[in-house]
Amino acid sequence: MSNPGRPVWLGKPKPVAVALKALALVLISAVVIFPFLVVVSTSLATKKQIDANGGYVLWPTQISFEAYHQIFNGTQVARSIVISVGVTVVGTAFSLFCTVLAAYGLSRRGSLFQRGLLSFVLLTLLFGPGMIPVYLMVKQLGMLDSYWSLIIPGAVSAFNIVIVRGFIQGIPKELFDAARIDGAGEWRILRSIVLPLSKAVIAVVGLFLAVGYWNNYFSPLLYLNDTQKWPLQLVMRTFVLQNNVTSTAHAIPGYVAPPAQSVQMALVAIATLPILCVYPFLTKHMSKGMLTGAVKG
Amino acid sequence: MALKQALPRVTAEGSESQITPQKMPFLARLWRDAPLLVMVAPAAIVLLLFTYIPLLGSVVAWMDYVPFLGFTGSDWVGWDNFTALFSDQAFWSAVWNTLQITFLQLLLFFPVPILLAVLLNTVAVPMAKNFVQSVIYLPHFLSWVIIIALFQQVLGGAGVVNRFLITHGLTPFEVMSNPDTFKLLLTTQAIWKDAGWGTIIFLAAIAAIDPGLYESATMDGAGAWRRFWHITLPGMRPIIVLLLILRLGDSLTVGFEQILLQRDAVGPGSAEVLDTFVYYNGVVDGSWGTATAAGLIKGVVSLFLVLAANKIAHRFGEEGVYKR
Incomplete structure (x- = not known):
């Protein structure tokens, strides 16, 4: 049993150790996998089998897409999915816009006010305002x-x-010097040099931002009183969690x-x-890219 | 990690600009660098509006804030909000719960990614290693709503485990709404969600250890245990200390979203932490002043905790989050 992961000097592993490992x-x-299996199986099972089993199914005997039909035909959930997708797309685009521009704008040492x-940017890593002052600010700006x-x-x-x-x-x-000699301004350099060369890092940061926007449930809970505007996470919380747990659930119209x-x-x-769809890209770039660099740096 | 990278660089830049003095007049520099300033503007404006101005807005802590009257119309009340807070039993209960949860997580959660990383590192079959890694990283990317729904489905009153117990004539146990075990439940959920993800940084630290050390140690007769104790662990020490410091600095922050989602199920007695206290007092009950005061205390104490933890790290000869 020789493989690249195991150096020769270590000798042969003990069978017991291998088995235990x-x-x-x-x-x-x-x-990790088991709960997902339960969820997917139950979502695909027929009502009869779920009732017979007492609330869950490990392996559906008969596949039924009834639940998915019901979701995409119902207004509340279908709308919340559209809202979540919209907020995720626009949010990620806006965040990336601000982030990449600021990153380039702050990248040249010795530029004015750099x-x-x-x-000004880094200090926000050390302290942040509490939840209430930010809430009041959002309210003040009429963004509730x-x-x-x-x-x-x-x-x-x-x-x-x-x-x-x-x-x-x-x-x-x-690269920058050459571009500058050729008469390129900062915007041109950003477009023709920085953006093409930093595609990878922009993609990773963008994916993480997108996951964050998609998963966010606290901001809508805090800022959106109108249940019609709720994104998926918040609707899911009401339908799935508060159904089972206790009910200080907000009443949803039409529910x-x-x-x-x-x-x-x-x-x-x-x-x-x-999340599963973007997951392969996330792990691929993440484990060897950014974090490893941060540790060694 | 970013802090560690970025902060020393700020100081390094100072010395660099002294080597190449800027002889250009201010207006010429402004003309040259104007595009860069325009690029920073959007991010700077967002930070100004939603970080710096709200920091100033913390003055609400010294006000009897009435939304209808606004900042200018509300009355100043001096330290009343703080004294009210300190005599409020619920506040101290929230502080106590927060510290208990932090302690539990340090004890039970913190070592898990380290041990997992060591275990994964000894897996010599690349396929198996990659598979397990992809599986255990996944929960990190799911929202708390999903995580708790999954726990509900497996451990809840009508979940898989309890159904199994009931059909086999055993007594079911209710963990999802039991206040006594709630903090353990929180820790378990946190481990399930983030322990796998946490291994990344430790795996990177292990990968940076010189393999020659292991080889010569083995030649000298060191077994697996001694190699772990004398090579792997010391190699990981700086990163362990760094993460421990970051966690200690965050002592007062414990899974806000996670707890908020489950607070109703177990009641505030065991589930109220500082962040939920602020949320319920401020946004839900409208005691803006006291809630802001509580948030402000949390922020200030946290800042001091980070600084103190760094001092201690420097004492022990570690680098910490930033350099001296």
Whole structure:
């Protein structure tokens, strides 16, 4: 048994150790995968099987897409999905716009006010205002019950700016000098040199931002009183969690009976799906890219 | 991590600009760098509006703030909000709950990613390692709403485990709404969600250790345990200390979204933490002044905790989050 991961000097592993290790890994993976299996199975099972089983199904005997039909035909959930997608797309675009511009604007040492502005950005890593003052600010600006309240207040993070800025500073200086000699202005340099060369880091930061916007449930809870405007996470909280837990649930207009177990699970599956879609890209870039660099740096 | 990278650089830049003095007149520099300033503007405006001005807005802590009257119309009340807060039993209960949860997580959560990373590092089959990594990173990217829904489905009153117990004639146990075990439940959920993700940084630290050390140690007769104790662990120490400091600095911040979602199920007695206290007092009950005061106290104490934790790290000869 020779493989690249195991150096020769270590000798042969003991079979007992290998077996124990394999068992541990299988158990760990199972603990993570099992709940997803329950959710997907239950969402695809028929009502009869769920009732017979008492609320969950491990393996549907008969596949039924009834729950998904019901979700996409109902107004409340379907609308919340559209809202979530919209907020995620616009939010990510806006955040990236601010982040990349600021990262480049702060990347040249010795430019006017660069040190001051950089400190202005970095200080926000050390302390932030509490929840209430930000809420009052959003209210003051008349952004309550507007989708912008989900996007703008958290759009700029110093952490993201630092990551993109670090990447831009790694681009060889000669490229910038050459462009400048050829008469390119800052905007031209940004478009023709910085953006094409930092596609990878922009993609990763963008994916993380998108996941954040998609998963956000507290901002809408805080800023949106109008339940018609609620995004998916908040609707899911009402349908799935407060159904089972206790009910200080806000009454949702047009919401009659508690949805069947399968519908709840279908909701969870739908909310998970976009994450699963971008997941391969996230792990690929993340584990070898940004964090490793940060540790060694 | 960003802090560690960025802050030393700020000081480094100062010395650099002294080497190449700027002889250009101010207006010429302004003309040259105007596009850069325009680029920084959107981010700077967002930070100004939603970080710096709200920081000033913390003066609400010294006001009897009435939304209808606004900042200018509301009365100043001196330290009344703070004294009211300090004599409020619920506030101290929130502080106590917060500290308990932090302590539990330091004890039970913090070591898990380290051990997982060590375990993963010994897996020599790349396929198996990659598979397990992809699986255990995943929950990090799911929202708390989904995580709690999953826990509900498995451990809840009508969940898989309890159904299994009931059909086999055993007594079911209710963990999702039991105030006594709530803090353990929170920690379990946090481990399930983030322990896998947490291994990344430790795996990177282990990967940076010189393999020659292991080889010579083995030649000298060190077994697996001694290699772990004398090579792996010391190699990971700086990053462990760094993360411990960051966690200690964040002592007063414990899974706000996670707790908010489940507070109703177990009641505020065991689930109220500082952040939920601020939310319920301010946004829900409208005691803006006291809620802001509580948030402000949390912010100031947290800042001091980070600084103090760094001092201690420097004492022990570690780098900490920023350099001296």
